[in-house]
Amino acid sequence: MPYFVTERAEAWTPIGHNDAVGWPELAGLFQRRNVPAVRAHLRWLKEHGVNCLRLMLEYAQSRHRFLERPAGRFAPNMVRLWDDLFALCEEVGIYLLLTPFDTFFTWRHWHHHPYNAANGGPCSDRRRLITCPATRAAIKARLEFATRRWGASPALFAWDLWNEMHPAHGEDDPAACEPFIDDVGSFLRDLELRLHGRAHLQTVSIFGPELLRWPALCDPVFRHPRLDFANTHLYERDTIDDPRDTVAPALATGRLMRAAVREASDGRPVFDSEHGPIHAFLDHHRILPEAFDDEYFRHIQWAHLASGGAGGGMRWPNRHPHVLTHGMRVAQHGLARFLPLIDWTRFRRRNLNDEARATPGLAVFACGDEHQALGWLLRTDHLAPNGTLRTDGPTLPAGLTVPGLAPGHYRCTLFDTRSGKVVGTRVLAHGGGELTVPCGEVLCDVAVAITPAG
Template sequence: MTSLPWIGRATDAPYFNDDSGAAWTPIGQNDAITWPELAGLYRRRDLPGVERHLQWLKDSGVTCLRLMLEYCQRDHRYFELAPGRFNLSLVRLWDDLVALCQVIGLRLLLTPFDTFFLWNRWKHHPYNRANGGPCASRRKLLVCPATRQAVKARLAFATERWGGSGVIFAWDLWNEMHPAQAGGDPAGFAQFIDDVAPFLRALETRLHGRAHLQTVSVFGPELGWKPWLNEPIFRHPALDFASSHFYEEGTIDDPRDTVVPAISTGRLVRQALAQITDARPFHESEHGPIHTFKDRHRTLPEAFDDEYFRHMQWAQLASGAVGGGMRWPNRHPHTLTPGMRRAQRALADFLPLVDWPRFRRGNLNEEIGIDPDIAAFGCGDARQAVVWLLRRGPLLPDGRLDAAMPPRPATLRLPGLAPGRYRAALWETQAGRPAGELEANSQGNGILVARLPPFAGDIALAIGPA
């Protein structure tokens, strides 16, 4: 069996590539070992069904799944029965999943805990000192030295068993770091990263001759409420790329239409990129209608959710994030819809139009000139650009764009390209197919002006030298 190439950071751009230098983009979603599509892994109840599902994901353009080694919504899913005593049923589950991903060609972004259930089920958790674990309080999880030793031991076990494979895209060392997990100590985030990241990197280098990429993630709204969180999340020198979770209140977490969440997504990507000072990639690893689903107990209508998903995906990619983000399903059941899979396929088919390993993009959302009834999302450097244009309306009563709107032309004014002639490949994001090409000049003032053919709801462009 041929091993999957490892994934690393591109040398000349804030994106990823594999060992051969070929571009690689994470396209996928959050999943869990107890959710319907992977539940057959447990005690090998239905491995063929899981294999068929993973192959369908691959065929849908999915390249990566984000998973928690421990998703303890139920008592018998603890990864460790006691610190250092690993649950053999789950170890075999992960053996099988990694092997299937190796054969099919999928990768995993792994994090050691789902911290939501770690926090809410703390009374029963094996790391609780009351149960023989290392930690006296869930409010000390990030800063307790004994707990960090247990976390390092968990990660060591995982990389010793599965880390020799390119199936592992990267380690999310801690899912949704929160000040409450450090007793409110602002230094707690950096202390955890300073301890765990070098340990895992050194261990993997010794075991495998190299180390997988590392990040930590954060509940995005916290970055605005507590600005000091930006330093460790976006700029800690031990991390390879930055991650955030887009759950903006009232726009993304409880959407009323499909346009405002996209505009919020573009703004959040721009804010994230402004925090990064060393050109590391930014990857949004969790988003979705969490308030609608968890607090209001509503599953979004499928047609609305498909459009909300597709709009957020393209807003991320065009604004300069790596990929289209990773949805937390927040549906009943916890699965993505067929329409979302088609949207992922459409994004995957667009990616070869851009030379990602040499794309030193900057965000251009606010610099692009466009007709006032259109929201613009874009990023570019002196030789390439990616642009996504979204009509602001008209909206149907349910909040979706009116599919019956007549196509209309638009004039694009794109700054930043070096003087010369450029070709723009147009892309229909819903159908997932080319929508023609046009050529335009970037003048000496650095502005490319292009008259776009009529389009209805949205259109994507990949722009490069003619």
């Protein structure tokens, strides 16, 4: 099905972001310098609707957070850090999406990495990370250690088996990716079934722009039969990675998520587990103004959800300090309030971005099936000089037209994404064909949940 459910058959939608064990909000766990501060932070996140964090078992930007050093010897400080983090997440009720390696900094700082043969590791060349037999054995050993120690925890959501799968890790051969998933994924699944009586969900992630260079990667990333959901990183050039306004990134997100949902042709869940202004931050050393970044974040979040993604996507902060802003947390809280308006356990969505229609001056992002639909309308005609949407009027009378709903009566709930509140509800009789929903006067944007009435 296109969305996640718990073992109790309850809807669960990931709302969260990327974090790292060396970044400010979790840094207090290292050597137990300030565990109470991390506990308070996680509780605050939970109160704002956050229920999932994506983390790497090591963050290799520096040499102080390697999980193994040397290869095969698990660092006591890091093991204790993860023990504490799992215990806190269980206490608070936050799930973890884990990936075993930080492949970005492993690649950049290969000369320091414990897996480098020059440092006594198993791998002679970073271009053989997923093909070298000795390295494959080390990867399995890392995953085995992790699931033996933490796999029984209710806080573990899923495994991202390889962060940003890339042919460069397999001797520039895209055909190396599928055998890696077959081997490592099967090993981990079989081990977890023996150890825990169940296996956690599995995925692999992809740096989205690489799909343009390597179309063959669509098969293992979006359709591999052993993977449970599809995972992409939305870093489109200029629109998302170096934004100049807050509308173009939303339009790009809608287009990219439509493509991703269609690529995952068996209806599995799809979501973006990394996005943000990476080019602006890393290459131009530019931090987006906070008000601009908050709106950019919120627009991407709603474009992602309304286009058929599970949740609103997971931001990589790309700020200094490396944390999300308060305004982004407000946006996540608003998303959490909206989610109960849809019955996700029964929603067999298909993307309708191109099939749905809206009043001129509004971009439409939508998904639906025969019984429910979700839409988000965004003003495209009202940008201020700083690239954000104007909030000083005038408003635009808005309507949303959605195809494919069965005849019946539908409750149409209008939701203000800025305030995170329902702003209107009406019941419409529908005789079949297209359903048009009046959406009132729109200043910047509005979300619409369409569900059976009664």
